[in-house]
Amino acid sequence: MLGQWVEVEFDCLPLRTVTRLDVPVDASPKYEQFVLRVKAAIAKHGVLNAYYLYQAHCTYHLTNDPQRGMVRLGFEGTVLTDQTDCHAKQCDLNVTLQQETCSWLTEPMVEHLSLSARQAVLVEFDRYIRSGDLEKAKQRIEKLQADSDEAGGFVGMYL
Secondary structure (H helix, E strand, C coil), X not given: CCCCCEEEEEEEEEHHHCCCCCCCCCCCHHXXXXXXXXXXXXXXXXXXXXXXXXXXXXXXXXXXXXXXXXXXXXXXXXXXXXXXXXXXEEEEEEEEEEEECCCCCCHXXXXXXXXXXXXXXXXXXXXXXXXXXXXXXXXXXXXXXXXXXXXXXXXXXXC
């Protein structure tokens, strides 16, 4: 049986679609921190060819038993693509250890897997682009923006 040795999952926010950088007055502290991280990513990388990945993780299966040898790293940050949005060039991610079932895990291994996770994200983001998910996300956001414009700017606020 063949399985995936590396599983990468993420939600993607194209930074060019962010139209507001202020935090809503009634925002939860968690959402406020998210908005501030997105704002910092925009300040650092700009909005063109930049995508913010969040609610994301990379899981390594070091053995064929998930109860022995699984390492899950959480990550959040920016992926930058080429000028045509067809290929991931680099990423700026905050990677943290979330979960593990690996009694022999050491700090140098975690560092190595964190570096490897960044490469895995670039590979997976290219697959994300090829599958059309990036285009679908852009179309959904463009429709929300058009609906908002038609309604005087109030539909889909803070999404």
